């Protein structure tokens with residue numbers, strides 16, 4: 620009985636595990652129009668706001684697209 624409980628706990632733990640999401644940089648709290656992989660990207664030099672680090676899915680949720688300077 621104790622063993623099966625352990626399996627359930629293990630299963631719950633593994634199913635709640637999220638793979639590491641890639642982080643991107645945006646200008647300001649919700650970005651301007653683009654997201655950036657690199658903190659020192661050329662597209663961010665014009666940014667007058669504070670850089671915000673968000674997950675890629677979050678940036679895409681804001682309607683942002685990948686910066687043209689990124690490769």
Ligand SMILES: [Zn+2]
Nearest residue numbers: 655660662686
């Ligand atoms: Zn960029």
